[in-house]
Amino acid sequence: MSDAEQPAESETHDHHDHDHEGPGYATPQAAIEEAEPEQTAYVMGLHVGQDVDAPDFLAVVDVDPDSDTYSEIVNRVQMPNKGDELHHFGWNACSSSCHMEGLERRHLVIPGQRSSRIHIVDTKERRDPELTKVIEPEEVYDHDLSAPHTVHCIPDGEILISMLGDADGDLPGGFLELNDDFEVQGRWDPPGEIEMNYDYWYQPRQNVMLSTEWAAPKTYYPGFDLDDVEDGKYGQRLNFWDWEAGTVEQTIDLGEDGLIPLEARFLHTPESTHGYVGAALSSNIIHFHESDGKYHAEPVIEFDDREHEGWDMPVPALVTDILISMDDRYLFGSNWLHGEVWMYDISDPSNPRKADSISIGGYFGDIEQVQGRDTVAGPQMLQLSLDGERLYWTTSLFSSWDNQFFPEEAENGSVMLKADVDPRTGTMSLDRDFLVDFGDLPEGPARAHEIRWPDGDCTSDVWQ
Amino acid sequence: MTEVLLDWQDSERTETISVPAGETILDAAAATDIGLPFGCRTGACGTCTARLLSGDVVHHRPPRALKDRHLADGYVLLCIAEPTTDTHLAVGATVQSELVPNPWK
Numbered sequence: 001m002s003d004a005e006q007p008a009e010s011e012t013h014d015h016h017d018h019d020h021e022g023p024g025y026a027t028p029q030a031a032i033e034e035a036e037p038e039q040t041a042y043v044m045g046l047h048v049g050q051d052v053d054a055p056d057f058l059a060v061v062d063v064d065p066d067s068d069t070y071s072e073i074v075n076r077v078q079m080p081n082k083g084d085e086l087h088h089f090g091w092n093a094c095s096s097s098c099h100m101e102g103l104e105r106r107h108l109v110i111p112g113q114r115s116s117r118i119h120i121v122d123t124k125e126r127r128d129p130e131l132t133k134v135i136e137p138e139e140v141y142d143h144d145l146s147a148p149h150t151v152h153c154i155p156d157g158e159i160l161i162s163m164l165g166d167a168d169g170d171l172p173g174g175f176l177e178l179n180d181d182f183e184v185q186g187r188w189d190p191p192g193e194i195e196m197n198y199d200y201w202y203q204p205r206q207n208v209m210l211s212t213e214w215a216a217p218k219t220y221y222p223g224f225d226l227d228d229v230e231d232g233k234y235g236q237r238l239n240f241w242d243w244e245a246g247t248v249e250q251t252i253d254l255g256e257d258g259l260i261p262l263e264a265r266f267l268h269t270p271e272s273t274h275g276y277v278g279a280a281l282s283s284n285i286i287h288f289h290e291s292d293g294k295y296h297a298e299p300v301i302e303f304d305d306r307e308h309e310g311w312d313m314p315v316p317a318l319v320t321d322i323l324i325s326m327d328d329r330y331l332f333g334s335n336w337l338h339g340e341v342w343m344y345d346i347s348d349p350s351n352p353r354k355a356d357s358i359s360i361g362g363y364f365g366d367i368e369q370v371q372g373r374d375t376v377a378g379p380q381m382l383q384l385s386l387d388g389e390r391l392y393w394t395t396s397l398f399s400s401w402d403n404q405f406f407p408e409e410a411e412n413g414s415v416m417l418k419a420d421v422d423p424r425t426g427t428m429s430l431d432r433d434f435l436v437d438f439g440d441l442p443e444g445p446a447r448a449h450e451i452r453w454p455d456g457d458c459t460s461d462v463w464q
Numbered sequence: 465m466t467e468v469l470l471d472w473q474d475s476e477r478t479e480t481i482s483v484p485a486g487e488t489i490l491d492a493a494a495a496t497d498i499g500l501p502f503g504c505r506t507g508a509c510g511t512c513t514a515r516l517l518s519g520d521v522v523h524h525r526p527p528r529a530l531k532d533r534h535l536a537d538g539y540v541l542l543c544i545a546e547p548t549t550d551t552h553l554a555v556g557a558t559v560q561s562e563l564v565p566n567p568w569k
Contacts, residue, residue: 049511051472051557053499083502083511114503114511137505146508169508169528218528221503222510223564225531308568315568400510403561410557 023105024095024456028268028326028463031095035386035455039064040126043416044086044449045076045438048114049399050410052444055079056086058110059448060127061416061436063392071434073441077121077129084112084119085399088450090151092159092180096204096462100157105456107132109159109178111148113398114221116140118148118161120182126454133182141167143187145176147217150199155464160188162197165217173197173216175246193248196235199263202243204464205270206290209241212261212277223400229281234260238277238288240295252297257284263321263459267328267349270463274349276300276322276331283317285333287350300352301344303335306364315363320397321381323458325388329423330355332382336397337362337405339378341419343391345426355426358419362406370435375415377406383451384421384458391419391428394438396447413439414448466547470498471517472556483547488524489514490542501557505543512542513560519551534563 025031041061047054060075079086092107093100108129110119118140120133140146140163147164154160157180164173172195175188196213203209213235214220219228228234236258240250254261259281266275273290277297285301305314317335324331324346331344331352339362344352361367362378369375377395384391395414396402402409416436419428439445452460468489470479483492490512493500503511510529516538524544527535539562542555 048503049501049557049560051474051501082499083505085503085511114509116504146504146506165508167506169504169506217504218508221508222513222529222560224567225564226567311569313568400560400564403557404564404566407561 022097022100022103023093024097024461026098028328031386031456031461032326032388037387038385038390038453038455039067040454041383041392042108042123042452042454043394044089044110046086046396046399046447046449047443048083048085049403050444053082054443055082056084056112058086058108058121058129060129071436073436075127075129077131079112079119080131080134081115081117083115084117085114086110086449087113087398088150089452090159090460091153091452091456093153093157094456094461096155096464097153097157098464099155103157103180107182108452109151109161109182111151111161113147113149116146116148123454135182135184139184140176143176143184144191145174145187147173148176149197152200152202152460152462154202155204158185162200162211164197164214169217169221171195171216189246194239198235198261201264201266201275202462203266203270203273204243204462206273207243208273208290209243210264210266210275210288211239211241212264213237214260214262221400223404229259234281236261238286238297250295252295254279254286254297257282257299258286261286265322265324265459267324268326268461268463269328272328276324278319278322278333280319281316283319283335285319285322285331285352289349300350303338306338308363323382323384325384325423326386326458327388330388330426332384332391334379334382334393335362336378336380339363339365341379341382341391341393341428343421343426343428356428358428358430360417360430368430370415370417370430370432373415373435373437375417376408376412377402377414379417381450383453386453386455386457388423389421391421392451393417394448394451396449399447402447409447411445413437413441413445416448416451467550468492468547469552470500470555471553473554474556474558487546488543489521489545489547489553500542500555501560502543507541507544510541510560510563513539513563514542515539515554515559517552517554519547519549521545521547521551539563
């Protein structure tokens with residue numbers, strides 16, 4: 001079913017003729033047309049899991065090709081404590097805050113995955129952001145939650161964070177809500193609606209939220225153990241929520257096709273019920289959509305395991321990140337172990353068509369050198385320019401999993417790389433002039449993880 | 465008070481610290497400005513994993529990051545571990561990475 005055939009505008013929302021007053025852009029197309037090319041990137045930088053005795057940091061990266069410091073880390077905000085494992089982060093406001101006059105997309109909410117500490121950084125000065133508040137772990141544990149992951153603003157100015165475990169790092173996970181003063185408001189969901197949690201995305205005009213499943217923190221924190229998969233300790237379900245009520249309406253068990261469903265992306269078009277989830281371990285891309293009042297989900301892209309010379313078992317691609325271009329035309333993804341970034345044309349969402357891919361070397365293919373620097377791990381977190389013409393990525397997944405699969409990353413640090421994308425022809429080419437080297441920092445080599453733009457991005461902006 | 469010899473697995477570095485009764489090895493090391501890897505500080509994440517070469521420790525909370533086979537092999541979590549005798553420990557980030565090998569290799 002195409003979007004054009006979807007029931008038109010929901011009767012419960014009347015946002016289409018309003019004046020846009022709050023932060024962000026009126027529509028995804030407005031984001032493409034009105035945004036300036038990105039000049040500054042915020043990137044999570046980590047020392048956790050290394051013998052580098054220093055805290056994790058927010059890196060400010062210059063991505064303005066006209067600048068003298070292009071592709072350099074021009075500033076860093078060090079966290080006040082060590083051991084956080086900064087991972088995913090988000091904005092206090094996005095395009096869904098369209099009625100919140102006076103609200104600005106200005107504060108980054110930066111959780112520590114291992115510490116359960118939550119940091120608030122003010123980016124009023126884009127190249128000189130400032131840490132303004134820290135929520136200590138005990139305040140999070142008070143709500144029997146730990147291991148904060150995905151941060152989205154929600155339309156009323158508040159902030160919702162998916163939490164992967166209870167206070168002991170066991171199950172169930174849930175959601176923590178912060179108010180617009182960045183104070184812990186409490187738990188958003190009734191405890192026990194879900195067991196496992198990971199990423200989530202909401203589509204307010206459809207009154208739906210989708211959450212995915214990794215595992216209990218105590219399961220994934222130490223490393224990836226196949227015994228845990230056999231014991232059913234890793235997720236394989238999609239949970240579809242009633243967004244207003246905060247309750248799970250439908251759960252789809254994907255079985256082996258959906259082992260470890262990680263990143264969840266709805267199309268940006270606010271009317272759409274289509275989207276994708278990357279099932280990391282089974283290395284499938286799951287397409288979901290609503291019809292007849294129910295959500296349906298099935299694999300639409302399948303990456304085959306590959307034999308590695310001298311190894312016991314074929315190696316999965318491990319799809320660790322996906323994103324959808326702002327115009328909803330392309331799906332991009334990263335196969336961390338196989339070492340590839342790829343793009344598929346999703347004009348027909350149920351039938352993705354491969355457009356292009358680049359191998360930079362993971363366990364397979366040639367290890368790419370960029371400016372003389374070897375890449376020491378496969379591509380991982382992705383971010384795309386709003387105009388869809390520049391794809392950036394980093395190479396670290398999670399410190400203990402990095403140490404297990406790409407141990408050189410701890411010694412040499414991550415790189416941030418870029419490909420030029422031609423959306424018209426559906427092609428990508430590695431930009432050999434662009435390299436951000438996280439291996440060369442004062443305290444020692446660092447890992448690099450998620451990337452965000454000050455003016456909103458393809459993996460955080462939602463429209464109400 | 466017990467004496468703990470910290471032995472960095474991948475280098476020549478060693479340090480000896482004194483751990484007062486009731487205190488964890490991680491806290492005692494931090495009190496003498498010796499940085500060891502750590503994460504959750506509750507025994508769930510395993511970032512602070514060390515391996516006991518001699519001596520004994522008790523964990524203040526269940527060491528949830530460690531499986532039975534790890535405990536049998538002498539792995540301990542420094543964020544919740546208190547020594548009960550003088551102790552010799554292999555420490556550093558590489559100890560954690562021994563817990564789970566690459567399953568495909």
